[in-house]
Amino acid sequence: MFPADFYTLDQEAERWVKVGDRVKVGDSVKVGDSVKVGDSVKVGDSVKVGDSVKVGDSVKVGDSVKVGDSVKVGDSVKVGDSVKVGDSVKVGDSVKVGDSVKVGDSVKVGDSVKVGDSVKVGDSVKVGDSVKVGDSVKVGDSVKVGDSVKVGDSVKVGDSVKVGDSVKVGDSVKVGDSVKVGDSVKVGDSVKVGDSVKVGDSVKVGDSVKVGDSVKVGDSVKVGDSVKVGDSVKVGDSVKVGDSVKVGDSVKVGDSVKVGDSVKVGDSVKVGDSVKVGDSVKVGDRVKVGDSVKVGDSVKVGDRVKVGDRVKVGDRVKVEVKWETALKWETALK
Known part of the structure; x- marks a missing residue:
């Protein structure tokens, strides 16, 4: 009978650690079985490496690092102190942690x-x-980040988020779960994005913007600063939204729409294509605006108003529904 700790030569070979040339290992380091370390590797103190780990050439590992099982680290990687890496992780070349x-x-x-x-x-x-990922960033599970993405500091990303290529995210941004961000998107600082939001390509979002849940934003959209968008909003392509705009829930905005500054849009509003809205406009609930409509500055539109296509409304106009006369236009003198 063989002892319980007896190994055949093949089994023993699998347990061996292979270390390359010019390797420097610090104090109190623990290395698991079947580990392969490349050339010119430097490992700090109090490092723990799991089983079946492969480390490339010219890698530098700091102190108090813990590496799980079945991890593969590429060449020219630099890992800081007090880093913890889970199991089955693959790190490419020239990575800095x-x-x-x-x-x-x-x-x-x-x-x-x-x-x-x-x-x-x-x-x-x-x-x-x-x-490039900044400091104090938290990324959830099942997240996919494209190439050439830059993430600022103190960003929180939820679960099942997909970020395209060439995306830039500012500081203190919070992204909910199941969000999809297209390519070449730029997000400012202090932005909050809800759950199940879809953002198209080439979208630019300003600072201090808040986006609700289940919002869909088309391509080539530009959103100003301090904008608040409600839930279940759909924004078409090539839309431009000014600063300090507030959009209610269940709003649908067509393509090529331009919205000025300090505009307030109520709930369940539908805006057609090629509409231009001036500054300081207030739109009530359940309003329907047709295509190619132009609305001036300081206009107030009441609830349940319907505006047809190719209508032009001047400045300081008040539009409201009068139940006894169906529709009344009240135009203030300039």
Whole structure:
């Protein structure tokens, strides 16, 4: 009978650790079975490496780092102190990871990625190439980030989010769950995006914008600063929204619409294509505006008003429904 800890030569070979040339290992380091370390690798103190880990060449690992099982690290990677990496993680070449970063299981990081300090990445996350992530960022589970994406500091991303290529996200942004962001999108600072939001390509969002749940934004849309968008809003393509605009729930905006500053739109409003709305306009609930309508400044539209196509409304006009006469236009003198 063989002892319980007896291994055949083949089994023993699988447990061996293979270390390349010019490798420097610090104090109190623990390395698991079947680990392969490349050349010119430097490992700090109090590092723990799991089983079946493969580390490329010219890798530098800081102190108090914990690496899970079945992790693959590319060449020229730099890992800071107090980093924790889960199981089945794959890190590309020329990646730089800051201090106090926590990476979940089954994460894939592309090449030339830079991750700041105190970042937390969930499970099953995929990060493309040339991505830059700021400090104190939290990324949920099942998130997919494209190439050449830049994320600012103190950003929180929910679960099942998909971010396209060449996207830039400012500081202190909060993104909900199941959000899809297209390519070449720019998001300002202090923006809050709800759940199940879909943003098209080439969209620009200003600072301090709040977007509700189940909102759909088309391509080439520009949103100003301090805009608030309600739930279940649909915005077409090539729409421009000014600053300090408030949009209610269940609003539908067509293509090529231009909205001025300080506009307030009620709930269940439908705006056609090629509509131009001036500044300081107030639109009530359940209003329907046709195509190619032009509305001046300081106009007030009451509830349940219907405006046809190719209508032009001047400045300081009040439009309201009179139940005894169906529709009344009250025009203030300039």
